[in-house]
Every structure is written in C-alpha cells, then in structure tokens.
Amino acid sequence: MRKRNVSRFILLSVAIILFAGVILFSLLKVKHSFQGTDKSEFELIELTTTDSVRRGQDGDLISPRVSIDTGIIGKGEPVKTKPEPCPT
Amino acid sequence: MLVLNSYFLQLRFACVPALHCHSCPLSIFACPVGVLVNFSALRILPFFAIGMLGIVGVVSGRLVCGWLCPFGLIQDVLHKIPVRKIRIPRKFAYTKYLVLIGLVFAVPFFFPNSRFTFCRVCPAATLEASIPWRIMGVSSGYGFSFFFRVAVLLGVLVLVVILNRGFCRLLCPLGAIFSLFNRFSLFRIRLTKKDCNDCGLCARVCPVGLNPAKEMYSPECIRCLKCTSTRHLKFGIK
Numbered sequence: 001m002r003k004r005n006v007s008r009f010i011l012l013s014v015a016i017i018l019f020a021g022v023i024l025f026s027l028l029k030v031k032h033s034f035q036g037t038d039k040s041e042f043e044l045i046e047l048t049t050t051d052s053v054r055r056g057q058d059g060d061l062i063s064p065r066v067s068i069d070t071g072i073i074g075k076g077e078p079v080k081t082k083p084e085p086c087p088t
Numbered sequence: 089m090l091v092l093n094s095y096f097l098q099l100r101f102a103c104v105p106a107l108h109c110h111s112c113p114l115s116i117f118a119c120p121v122g123v124l125v126n127f128s129a130l131r132i133l134p135f136f137a138i139g140m141l142g143i144v145g146v147v148s149g150r151l152v153c154g155w156l157c158p159f160g161l162i163q164d165v166l167h168k169i170p171v172r173k174i175r176i177p178r179k180f181a182y183t184k185y186l187v188l189i190g191l192v193f194a195v196p197f198f199f200p201n202s203r204f205t206f207c208r209v210c211p212a213a214t215l216e217a218s219i220p221w222r223i224m225g226v227s228s229g230y231g232f233s234f235f236f237r238v239a240v241l242l243g244v245l246v247l248v249v250i251l252n253r254g255f256c257r258l259l260c261p262l263g264a265i266f267s268l269f270n271r272f273s274l275f276r277i278r279l280t281k282k283d284c285n286d287c288g289l290c291a292r293v294c295p296v297g298l299n300p301a302k303e304m305y306s307p308e309c310i311r312c313l314k315c316t317s318t319r320h321l322k323f324g325i326k
Contacts, residue, residue, distance in 0.1 A: 022138055045102070
C-alpha cells in the first residue's frame with residue numbers, strides 16, 4: 001500500500017511539472033500572428049473574449065468586429081457578416 | 089461593481105477553473121470552456137488553459153465543482169424547491185463527455201461560425217450575459233438564437249430542480265474534464281476502514297447519488313465533502 005502511494009506521488013509530481021511546463025511554454029514561447037503583429041497567448045485569450053477573433057481568408061487571425069469593451073474597430077479584412085456586439 | 093469591473097478588474101487574459109461566462113458584465117476572468125471553444129474555432133492549441141485545467145485536476149479532481157462553481161451554487165439553491173425528485177441511471181452521466189467532445193471541440197473546430205457551439209447554448213452564458221446585456225440595452229436581438237438559449241436555460245433549470253446537480257452530472261463539459269482526474273488526484277476522499285460499519289449514511293447525504301464508501305474515486309463525485317460529515321470518510325492527501 002505504501003509502495004503504491006509512493007509511485008502515485010511520483011506520477012502526480014511528474015504530471016504537475018508537465019502541466020506547469022505547458023503553462024510556462026504558453027507564457028514564454030507561444031506567439032500568434034494577429035492582424036500582422038505577434039500576440040502572446042494571454043493577449044489572444046483576452047482578444048477572443050472581447051473582439052470575436054476569427055481566421056481571415058489568408059489564415060491570419062483578424063478581428064472584424066467592434067470590441068464590446070474598447071469600441072476599437074479591427075483593422076483586418078472588411079466584415080461581410082452582420083455585426084453583433086456580444087457573442088452571447 | 090460594474091464600473092469598477094469595466095476599468096480595474098479586467099483580467100480576462102487568464103482563465104479560472106470555474107464555469108462562468110466571460111461575456112457577463114461583471115466577469116473578471118475568462119471561462120476555461122469559452123477559451124477551449126474559441127481556440128477550437130481558431131484551430132489553435134490553448135496551452136495555458138490545458139496547463140491550468142491539468143494542474144487543478146491533478147491536485148483536486150472535481151473539488152472545483154463542489155466548492156467554486158457559481159452555476160453549482162445556483163443548482164444547489166434551486167434543488168431545495170420542494171417538488172418530486174427523480175433518480176437517473178448511471179449511464180446517462182456519459183452525456184457530458186459527448187457535450188465536451190461534440191460542442192466544445194468538434195463543432196467549433198469543423199464549423200467555426202456555428203450557432204450550436206457550447207458557448208452559444210450554455211445556460212450559464214444565457215443567465216449571466218445574454219439576459220443582462222439585453223436588460224441593459226447593449227444587445228437588442230430577440231431572434232431565434234436568443235429564444236433557443238432561453239429555452240435551453242429553462243430546460244436546465246427545470247432539470248436541476250428535479251435532479252440534484254443535474255447539469256453537473258449530465259451536461260457540464262468542465263466537470264467532464266475534471267472527472268478524468270478524480271481517480272488519482274492528490275487530494276481525494278478515503279475510507280477510514282476501521283470506522284465503516286456499512287450504515288449507508290454517506291450514501292444518503294451524497295447529492296450525486298453515489299455510495300461514497302464504495303465509490304469514493306468515482307468520476308461523478310463532485311467532492312462536496314458532505315459524506316465526510318459522517319466521519320467514516322476523510323478528505324486528504326493519502
């Protein structure tokens with residue numbers, strides 16, 4: 001029983017280190033091209049919650065709609081769909 | 089609070105491990121399920137959300153469902169309404185995995201502009217964002233999608249009145265993610281064998297219909313810790 005617990009703790013420690021590594025990787029390395037500029041994952045998470053980010057025809061990330069928080073209109077491709085201020 | 093939140097409490101770059109709507113006027117953080125849906129639609133791997141959900145799951149399993157989730161609190165309150173309650177077969181619990189795979193990953197990935205991604209039918213989103221935004225006059229659309237969302241919300245509210253934690257047990261994709269960690273998480277419920285006399289008291293207090301003395305590592309356990317009040321079960325690291 002004790003041996004089983006030790007191996008469980010080792011596995012849990014490895015899993016925690018692995019997931020912490022994934023978070024560090026997202027903070028330090030991950031960059032996404034958004035309307036011609038590089039954005040970190042944190043910035044992209046924030047943009048997806050406020051600006052209806054989507055993929056443009058060339059595969060780049062664009063924000064075709066008005067931000068509900070800042071009112072800034074995205075500089076990406078012109079939107080063809082009807083504007084909708086709140087995604088919900 | 090609304091004014092404070094608009095200017096100072098905007099931390100939506102980070103998601104917290106609880107189902108809520110980041111479109112809510114009072115929301116401070118991003119919803120992890122919303123981040124998964126958005127990133128699926130953009131076909132990007134959400135490293136931060138995966139790491140955060142993984143660490144919380146490994147440490148505590150579904151403890152978040154029992155103690156942190158605002159929609160869980162709403163369910164607990166609504167279930168106190170005195171009407172006839174129902175029980176459901178255990179196999180229905182698998183529907184939440186279908187919701188996770190279908191509405192959180194597959195539909196947004198293959199149909200990014202679909203009306204039927206999880207966020208667009210999420211009852212928490214309707215309650216916390218769709219209805220408040222319309223009351224505040226920011227969103228004015230009363231089309232099919234709004235009434236569909238309200239119908240889903242009403243259906244879920246009726247469900248949780250007659251079935252304790254019905255949304256958590258049958259539909260919640262975040263609960264489905266955390267349930268994968270319940271068996272081996274660091275903190276978990278354990279039986280103090282010398283005290284257990286098979287009295288069935290813990291099964292009577294369990295809100296999700298488990299027998300905690302026999303199913304303490306069940307993926308359905310929301311770690312509300314009501315069973316630990318019987319003193320036959322303990323919550324800890326061992």
